[in-house]
Amino acid sequence: MPLQSAQFAGDDRLNKALVDDASHVTPGSFGTHVLKIQLALETLEQIEIPFDEKDNLTYGPATADAVLHYKRIRRIINFAIQQDADNIVGKRTIKSLDDELLAGGVTRASQLSIAHRRSRDSLTAVRDRLVGLQSEIDIADQLPEPARTFEAGIISVSHARDMQVLSRRLLVSAQPLDAGLRSALQATIGLMNQNLAQPVTVVDQGTSGRCALVPGGVPFAATLAGDPHPRVSVCDPFFTASDDLRRDVITHEYFHLVGLGDHSVSNVDEALTNANTIAQIVAFLFDRDRQVNSDGNEPAIPPLPSP
Structure with a gap:
Protein backbone atom coordinates (compact mmCIF):
# COMPACT_ATOMS: atom_id res chain seq x y z
CA MET A 1 0.00 0.00 0.00
CA PRO A 2 1.43 3.43 -0.92
CA LEU A 3 1.95 6.19 1.60
CA GLN A 4 -1.36 7.47 2.98
CA SER A 5 -0.78 10.68 4.94
CA ALA A 6 -1.75 13.99 3.38
CA GLN A 7 1.88 15.09 3.60
CA PHE A 8 3.33 12.08 1.75
CA ALA A 9 0.53 10.68 -0.43
CA GLY A 10 1.27 10.78 -4.16
CA ASP A 11 4.98 11.55 -3.81
CA ASP A 12 6.70 9.16 -6.21
CA ARG A 13 10.14 9.57 -4.65
CA LEU A 14 8.95 8.83 -1.12
CA ASN A 15 6.85 5.90 -2.32
CA LYS A 16 9.99 4.45 -3.90
CA ALA A 17 11.74 4.72 -0.54
CA LEU A 18 8.87 2.69 0.92
CA VAL A 19 9.51 -0.32 -1.32
CA ASP A 20 13.06 -0.12 -2.71
CA ASP A 21 16.26 -0.37 -0.66
CA ALA A 22 18.14 1.39 -3.44
CA SER A 23 15.84 4.40 -3.07
CA HIS A 24 16.66 5.28 0.54
CA VAL A 25 16.76 9.02 1.20
CA THR A 26 20.22 9.80 2.51
CA PRO A 27 22.27 12.78 3.74
CA GLY A 28 23.11 15.01 0.79
CA SER A 29 19.83 14.25 -0.99
CA PHE A 30 18.01 17.15 -2.61
CA GLY A 31 14.42 17.79 -3.63
CA THR A 32 10.89 18.50 -2.51
CA HIS A 33 10.67 15.00 -1.03
CA VAL A 34 13.42 16.02 1.42
CA LEU A 35 11.40 19.07 2.48
CA LYS A 36 8.40 16.83 3.14
CA ILE A 37 10.53 14.66 5.43
CA GLN A 38 11.84 17.77 7.20
CA LEU A 39 8.35 19.14 7.77
CA ALA A 40 7.17 15.76 9.04
CA LEU A 41 10.02 15.66 11.53
CA GLU A 42 9.22 19.19 12.69
CA THR A 43 5.61 18.16 13.29
CA LEU A 44 6.33 14.88 15.06
CA GLU A 45 9.42 15.91 17.02
CA GLN A 46 8.44 19.53 17.76
CA ILE A 47 11.76 20.78 16.47
CA GLU A 48 12.83 23.38 13.94
CA ILE A 49 15.21 22.34 11.20
CA PRO A 50 17.36 25.28 10.00
CA PHE A 51 15.85 27.34 7.22
CA ASP A 52 18.91 26.98 5.02
CA GLU A 53 18.36 23.23 4.76
CA LYS A 54 14.62 23.61 4.14
CA ASP A 55 14.93 26.52 1.73
CA ASN A 56 17.53 24.61 -0.27
CA LEU A 57 15.54 21.35 -0.09
CA THR A 58 18.71 19.72 1.23
CA TYR A 59 19.21 16.74 3.55
CA GLY A 60 21.89 18.44 5.62
CA PRO A 61 23.45 17.74 9.03
CA ALA A 62 20.48 18.99 11.07
CA THR A 63 18.08 16.83 9.08
CA ALA A 64 20.38 13.85 9.50
CA ASP A 65 20.56 14.44 13.27
CA ALA A 66 16.77 14.69 13.47
CA VAL A 67 16.34 11.43 11.54
CA LEU A 68 18.87 9.71 13.79
CA HIS A 69 17.08 10.79 16.98
CA TYR A 70 13.70 9.80 15.51
CA LYS A 71 14.99 6.32 14.68
CA ARG A 72 16.83 5.78 17.96
CA ILE A 73 13.74 6.56 20.03
CA ARG A 74 11.62 4.21 17.92
CA ARG A 75 14.28 1.49 17.72
CA ILE A 76 14.27 1.51 13.92
CA ILE A 77 17.42 -0.56 13.60
CA ASN A 78 18.35 -3.32 11.17
CA PHE A 79 19.89 -5.65 13.74
CA ALA A 80 21.06 -7.99 11.00
CA ILE A 81 23.75 -5.50 10.02
CA GLN A 82 23.92 -2.82 12.75
CA GLN A 83 23.62 -2.28 16.49
CA ASP A 84 22.48 1.34 16.39
CA ALA A 85 20.17 3.41 14.23
CA ASP A 86 21.50 5.30 11.22
CA ASN A 87 20.49 8.65 9.74
CA ILE A 88 18.89 7.53 6.48
CA VAL A 89 15.20 7.30 5.59
CA GLY A 90 14.44 3.81 4.33
CA LYS A 91 11.41 1.54 4.22
CA ARG A 92 10.68 1.31 7.95
CA THR A 93 11.41 4.96 8.62
CA ILE A 94 9.21 6.40 5.89
CA LYS A 95 6.43 3.98 6.90
CA SER A 96 6.74 5.04 10.54
CA LEU A 97 6.67 8.74 9.63
CA ASP A 98 3.62 8.18 7.43
CA ASP A 99 1.76 6.20 10.09
CA GLU A 100 2.37 8.85 12.74
CA LEU A 101 1.30 11.66 10.44
CA LEU A 102 -1.83 9.69 9.53
CA ALA A 103 -2.57 9.29 13.25
CA GLY A 104 -2.57 13.06 13.67
CA GLY A 105 1.01 13.53 14.80
CA VAL A 106 0.47 12.72 18.49
CA THR A 107 1.52 9.18 19.31
CA ARG A 108 3.23 7.49 22.22
CA ALA A 109 6.42 7.48 20.17
CA SER A 110 6.21 11.21 19.49
Missing part, protein backbone atom coordinates in the same frame (compact mmCIF):
# COMPACT_ATOMS: atom_id res chain seq x y z
CA GLN A 111 5.48 11.95 23.16
CA LEU A 112 8.51 9.92 24.21
CA SER A 113 10.76 11.51 21.61
CA ILE A 114 9.70 15.04 22.54
CA ALA A 115 10.17 14.31 26.25
CA HIS A 116 13.65 12.95 25.59
CA ARG A 117 14.63 16.02 23.58
CA ARG A 118 13.22 18.39 26.20
CA SER A 119 15.10 16.52 28.92
CA ARG A 120 18.39 16.87 27.06
CA ASP A 121 17.74 20.53 26.19
CA SER A 122 16.76 21.55 29.73
CA LEU A 123 19.66 19.66 31.27
CA THR A 124 22.14 21.25 28.85
CA ALA A 125 20.81 24.74 29.58
CA VAL A 126 20.98 24.26 33.36
CA ARG A 127 24.43 22.67 33.22
CA ASP A 128 25.67 25.65 31.22
CA ARG A 129 24.04 28.07 33.66
CA LEU A 130 25.71 26.38 36.63
CA VAL A 131 29.08 26.35 34.88
CA GLY A 132 28.67 30.11 34.43
CA LEU A 133 27.75 30.51 38.09
CA GLN A 134 30.76 28.47 39.12
CA SER A 135 33.02 30.66 36.99
CA GLU A 136 31.63 33.84 38.57
CA ILE A 137 32.22 32.43 42.05
CA ASP A 138 35.77 31.38 41.18
CA ILE A 139 36.56 34.87 39.88
CA ALA A 140 35.05 36.54 42.95
CA ASP A 141 37.04 34.28 45.26
CA GLN A 142 40.31 35.53 43.76
CA LEU A 143 39.58 39.18 44.49
CA PRO A 144 41.09 41.03 47.46
CA GLU A 145 38.79 42.22 50.22
CA PRO A 146 36.49 44.10 50.30
CA ALA A 147 35.94 43.48 46.56
CA ARG A 148 35.65 39.73 47.22
CA THR A 149 32.72 40.14 49.62
CA PHE A 150 31.11 42.83 47.45
CA GLU A 151 31.23 40.61 44.36
CA ALA A 152 29.80 37.67 46.32
CA GLY A 153 26.87 39.92 47.24
CA ILE A 154 26.29 40.73 43.59
CA ILE A 155 26.24 37.00 42.77
CA SER A 156 23.73 36.39 45.56
CA VAL A 157 21.39 38.92 43.98
CA SER A 158 21.92 38.11 40.29
CA HIS A 159 21.67 34.36 40.95
CA ALA A 160 19.14 34.54 43.78
CA ARG A 161 16.96 31.72 42.45
CA ASP A 162 19.93 29.53 41.55
CA MET A 163 21.45 29.90 45.00
CA GLN A 164 18.18 29.19 46.79
CA VAL A 165 17.41 26.09 44.73
CA LEU A 166 20.90 24.70 45.26
CA SER A 167 20.81 25.50 48.97
CA ARG A 168 17.40 23.95 49.61
CA ARG A 169 17.87 20.86 47.46
CA LEU A 170 21.46 20.08 48.40
CA LEU A 171 21.16 21.19 52.04
CA VAL A 172 24.13 23.55 51.84
CA SER A 173 24.69 27.24 52.48
CA ALA A 174 23.29 29.78 50.03
CA GLN A 175 26.44 31.90 50.34
CA PRO A 176 28.39 31.85 47.04
CA LEU A 177 31.83 31.58 48.66
CA ASP A 178 30.89 28.80 51.07
CA ALA A 179 33.17 25.79 50.57
CA GLY A 180 30.33 23.31 51.01
CA LEU A 181 28.21 25.00 48.37
CA ARG A 182 31.10 25.18 45.92
CA SER A 183 31.93 21.52 46.38
CA ALA A 184 28.29 20.50 45.91
CA LEU A 185 28.00 22.74 42.85
CA GLN A 186 31.02 21.07 41.27
CA ALA A 187 29.59 17.63 42.01
CA THR A 188 26.19 18.59 40.58
CA ILE A 189 27.76 19.81 37.33
CA GLY A 190 29.68 16.55 37.10
CA LEU A 191 26.49 14.50 37.52
CA MET A 192 24.76 16.53 34.83
CA ASN A 193 27.66 15.95 32.45
CA GLN A 194 27.45 12.21 33.11
CA ASN A 195 23.71 12.26 32.44
CA LEU A 196 24.18 14.12 29.16
CA ALA A 197 26.85 11.65 28.07
CA GLN A 198 24.37 8.76 28.09
CA PRO A 199 23.20 7.44 24.71
CA VAL A 200 19.55 7.27 23.71
CA THR A 201 18.55 4.20 25.71
CA VAL A 202 14.80 4.38 26.29
CA VAL A 203 11.88 2.18 25.26
CA ASP A 204 8.10 2.15 25.73
CA GLN A 205 7.20 -1.02 27.63
CA GLY A 206 3.66 -0.10 28.67
CA THR A 207 2.84 -2.57 31.44
CA SER A 208 5.38 -5.24 30.55
CA GLY A 209 9.10 -5.83 31.02
CA ARG A 210 10.65 -3.54 33.62
CA CYS A 211 7.30 -1.76 33.98
CA ALA A 212 5.89 -4.94 35.54
CA LEU A 213 8.74 -5.43 38.00
CA VAL A 214 8.00 -2.54 40.36
CA PRO A 215 5.98 -3.42 43.49
CA GLY A 216 2.86 -1.38 44.10
CA GLY A 217 1.68 -0.91 40.54
CA VAL A 218 2.89 0.36 37.19
CA PRO A 219 5.32 3.30 37.59
CA PHE A 220 5.98 6.21 35.27
CA ALA A 221 9.28 4.60 34.33
CA ALA A 222 11.78 1.98 35.44
CA THR A 223 15.53 1.71 34.90
CA LEU A 224 18.09 -1.04 35.37
CA ALA A 225 21.53 0.35 34.61
CA GLY A 226 23.04 -3.11 34.24
CA ASP A 227 20.58 -4.28 31.59
CA PRO A 228 21.40 -4.35 27.88
CA HIS A 229 20.24 -1.34 25.86
CA PRO A 230 17.65 0.13 26.03
CA ARG A 231 17.98 0.44 29.81
CA VAL A 232 15.19 2.92 30.57
CA SER A 233 11.56 1.82 30.25
CA VAL A 234 8.69 4.29 30.18
CA CYS A 235 5.35 2.85 31.26
CA ASP A 236 1.67 3.57 30.66
CA PRO A 237 1.30 6.36 33.29
CA PHE A 238 4.13 8.27 31.57
CA PHE A 239 1.89 8.99 28.58
CA THR A 240 -0.94 10.55 30.57
CA ALA A 241 1.40 12.84 32.52
CA SER A 242 2.02 16.51 31.75
CA ASP A 243 4.68 17.53 29.25
CA ASP A 244 6.96 18.83 32.02
CA LEU A 245 6.57 15.68 34.10
CA ARG A 246 7.44 13.48 31.11
CA ARG A 247 10.53 15.62 30.53
CA ASP A 248 11.58 15.38 34.16
CA VAL A 249 10.94 11.63 34.34
CA ILE A 250 13.46 11.11 31.54
CA THR A 251 15.99 13.31 33.32
CA HIS A 252 15.39 11.42 36.58
CA GLU A 253 15.72 7.97 35.01
CA TYR A 254 18.94 8.91 33.23
CA PHE A 255 20.42 9.85 36.60
CA HIS A 256 19.81 6.24 37.64
CA LEU A 257 22.08 5.24 34.76
CA VAL A 258 24.98 7.06 36.40
CA GLY A 259 24.45 5.47 39.80
CA LEU A 260 21.97 7.71 41.60
CA GLY A 261 19.19 6.06 43.61
CA ASP A 262 15.82 6.80 45.18
CA HIS A 263 16.06 7.44 48.92
CA SER A 264 15.42 10.01 51.62
CA VAL A 265 17.72 13.01 51.88
CA SER A 266 18.97 14.52 55.14
CA ASN A 267 22.41 15.83 54.14
CA VAL A 268 24.41 16.89 51.11
CA ASP A 269 25.97 13.48 50.55
CA GLU A 270 22.54 11.86 50.34
CA ALA A 271 21.30 14.68 48.10
CA LEU A 272 24.11 14.09 45.63
CA THR A 273 23.21 10.41 45.31
CA ASN A 274 19.46 10.96 44.91
CA ALA A 275 18.09 11.05 41.36
CA ASN A 276 15.05 13.14 42.25
CA THR A 277 17.13 15.82 43.98
CA ILE A 278 19.30 16.50 40.95
CA ALA A 279 16.43 16.13 38.48
CA GLN A 280 14.39 18.71 40.41
CA ILE A 281 17.34 21.10 40.49
CA VAL A 282 17.24 20.91 36.70
CA ALA A 283 13.47 21.49 36.60
CA PHE A 284 13.50 24.43 39.02
CA LEU A 285 16.45 26.16 37.35
CA PHE A 286 15.11 25.68 33.83
CA ASP A 287 11.50 26.66 34.60
CA ARG A 288 12.27 30.00 36.20
CA ASP A 289 8.80 30.53 37.67
CA ARG A 290 8.34 26.99 38.98
CA GLN A 291 7.27 26.74 42.64
CA VAL A 292 6.36 23.04 42.83
CA ASN A 293 7.71 19.78 41.44
CA SER A 294 6.28 18.78 38.07
CA ASP A 295 4.36 15.98 39.83
CA GLY A 296 2.68 18.56 42.08
CA ASN A 297 4.65 17.66 45.19
CA GLU A 298 7.08 19.61 47.39
CA PRO A 299 5.90 23.22 47.04
CA ALA A 300 8.64 25.77 47.61
CA ILE A 301 8.18 27.27 51.09
CA PRO A 302 8.87 30.15 51.21
CA PRO A 303 8.39 30.78 47.48
CA LEU A 304 11.53 30.86 45.38
CA PRO A 305 12.68 34.08 43.71
CA SER A 306 11.62 34.42 40.08
CA PRO A 307 13.00 34.42 37.52
